[in-house]
Amino acid sequence: MRPEVNIESCIACATCQAVCPAEPNVFEVTDVSRAVNPEACTGCGSCRDNCPTGSIKLID
Numbered sequence: 001m002r003p004e005v006n007i008e009s010c011i012a013c014a015t016c017q018a019v020c021p022a023e024p025n026v027f028e029v030t031d032v033s034r035a036v037n038p039e040a041c042t043g044c045g046s047c048r049d050n051c052p053t054g055s056i057k058l059i060d
């Protein structure tokens with residue numbers, strides 16, 4: 001699994017980065033969140049479940 005961020009609705013709050021347990025962290029947040037290390041994703045769902053704008057979905 002890996003997260004896909006909707007950059008139209010992302011508000012760059014960095015919650016996804018804060019809750020991601022992967023090492024290295026899957027996300028890098030600047031103007032929007034980007035999944036820069038998708039191979040590290042364990043599919044835990046925390047980013048999707050905690051994103052306040054519903055901007056993340058997990059895809060295969």
Ligand code: SF4
Nearest residue numbers: 010011013014016051
């Ligand atoms: S938690 Fe959601 S709104 Fe916040 S930076 Fe991540 S994708 Fe964007």
Ligand code: SF4
Nearest residue numbers: 020041042044045047
């Ligand atoms: S599903 Fe879990 S491991 Fe994957 S990016 Fe989201 S928080 Fe990180």
